[in-house]
Amino acid sequence: xxxxxxxxxxxxxxxxxxxxxxxxxxxxxxxxxxxxxxxxxxxxxxxxxxxxxxxxxxxxxxxxxxxxxxxxxxxxxxxxxxxxxxxxxxxxxxxxxxxxxxxxxxxxxxxxxxxxxxxxxxxxxxxxxxx
Numbered sequence: 166x167x168x169x170x171x172x173x174x175x176x177x178x179x180x181x182x183x184x185x186x187x188x189x190x191x192x193x194x195x196x197x198x199x200x201x202x203x204x205x206x207x208x209x210x211x212x213x214x215x216x217x218x219x220x221x222x223x224x225x226x227x228x229x230x231x232x233x234x235x236x237x238x239x240x241x242x243x244x245x246x247x248x249x250x251x252x253x254x255x256x257x258x259x260x261x262x263x264x265x266x267x268x269x270x271x272x273x274x275x276x277x278x279x280x281x282x283x284x285x286x287x288x289x290x291x292x293x294x295x296x
Contacts, residue, residue, distance in 0.1 A: 174253065175240070175260040183233070183267030190226060190274035193219060198281035216282050223278035230272030237265040 197219050200211045241261045247254035 175237075175257050175264055177260045177263070179260055180263035180267035183230075183264065183271050186226065187267065187270035187274040190223070190271070190278045193222075194274065194278040194281040197278065201281065201283075202285050219278060220282040223275045223282060226271060226275035227279060230268055230275050234265065234268035234272055237261060237268050241265045 197211065197216065200209075201216060203210060240257070244254040244257045244261050248258050249255075
């Protein structure tokens with residue numbers, strides 16, 4: 166088992182799935198936003214169940230992104246402080262930095278998707294002002 170003073174290596178490819186999911190969610194956020202707001206050039210509006218599924222994906226990704234970002238950022242701080250004295254820390258510096266960036270990208274894309282799933286505010290003239 167892992168004892169005191171041991172470290173786990175972060176694979177160089179750890180950031181790849183995070184970046185891919187972040188890219189998919191960023192594109193999905195644009196599509197959802199345009200179709201929920203009935204922007205010119207967008208196809209028919211999304212079914213409410215599709216928007217609910219996108220919102221559920223965004224909520225799960227927000228939690229996962231925040232958890233991973235916290236973990237990788239903490240590990241990045243540890244490796245950065247010990248890179249001069251420990252080989253394993255120096256070897257993990259780049260993969261951990263990339264995984265931290267991938268986690269931040271996932272969190273940002275998930276927050277964009279969450280925001281895109283919101284119902285837009287009605288236009289001011291639709292509020293029925295009684296002047």
